[in-house]
Amino acid sequence: MILKLDNLTRSFGSLKAVDGVHLEIARGEALGIIGPNGAGKSTLFNLVTGLLRPDTGSIWFDGRDITHASPRARCIAGIGRSFQIPLPFENLTVFENLLVAAIHGRGRREAQVIDACGEILERTGLIAFANRRAGALNLLGRKRLELARALASAPRLLLLDEIAGGLTEAECGELVRLVQDINKSGMTIIWVEHIVHVLVAVVSRLMVLNFGRKIIEGEPRPVMASAEVREIYMGIAA
Template identity: 55%
Template structure:
């Protein structure tokens, strides 16, 4: 199993003052796996992502990618090592076109030459339904297209681990189905995915395994069906009394 583990977290802890937001969380993610992260608002899900991406420094615990420790690595090094992520609120370079937004990670994170990066970014834009917007300034895109661009930018760096933070929020059923199909294609290309999502039907259509947080503590982990039948998960996440 060790050879199959891409990301390993042991006792990850993050405190802001006296408040512990991520509390001694341990888990592994296997290569090619889709791990769903569930929990109510304030459960520590995005903070956990920030610890993995390097946006926040952990107060305790260990984190490794491909068997090498990540703690000392700044965010840009983690991108170069193969970690890509999206944010709940899209953060494009507003004065650059959609295409230019993808060229930045393709050349800096994936270290592609310009010609290779150009072809690859065009493919990603097409996959994400943004090719007609390739020359549109990112600041002028609709919210839906900015969300698509957020995913496209993460993919442009050729990640081996992709962190998706509520990427399905605000989508129609048809758009959600397109997103699920795209994420399946990404997984089939060998990309490992950790996905925070409140749109349960989208997440459950793809996730191999689910981890549930509450007040920063891991309260359940396992197959989607097993986790969703857990009385504590139903009480905490779905408001169903055991």
């Protein structure tokens, strides 16, 4: 067990963004999370990475209670993430964006991480933009940078928040292979994605959120075929 969420709840005013969610993820697993807009997916990520604190419940990472740990401590412990709305360090170059994560997230010296950062840039298709100011990237470049920067901190658990939006079919195929590769190398992945066929190609388990609650969880195909999911996505009464 690498991550365990126990009865996690977080409200904003009267809105329960995340409502009593239980979740357990095994080491090396790839889990997908889907749900309509406002279902609580990004809030759940912010709770796991520490940018938000839960009202109740606890978060366990690798056997340790990290409910009250800072985002920085969680990154150093091995949780990496991408942001749904990309937050590049705009005034740094693309390469330097990775350096920040590699140096500060892993506690390494610059000289030790140059090759690692260069290879991640190659694998994420950003190598040609390495010395470009990150603020000058288009949306696709920014999304790739989110993934690359998260990888640069060498996480054991990687949280991906809608990185496939706006990609062509061919690019989606490349992304699927890349995430599969990363997963095969032993990294645990939780991937929130609206583009379900991309998600299903990678993950072995799917969780569906709606109004902050876990609706259903299990193998991707039965979950997608379930009455609950069809109701949420197509408005068909079960």
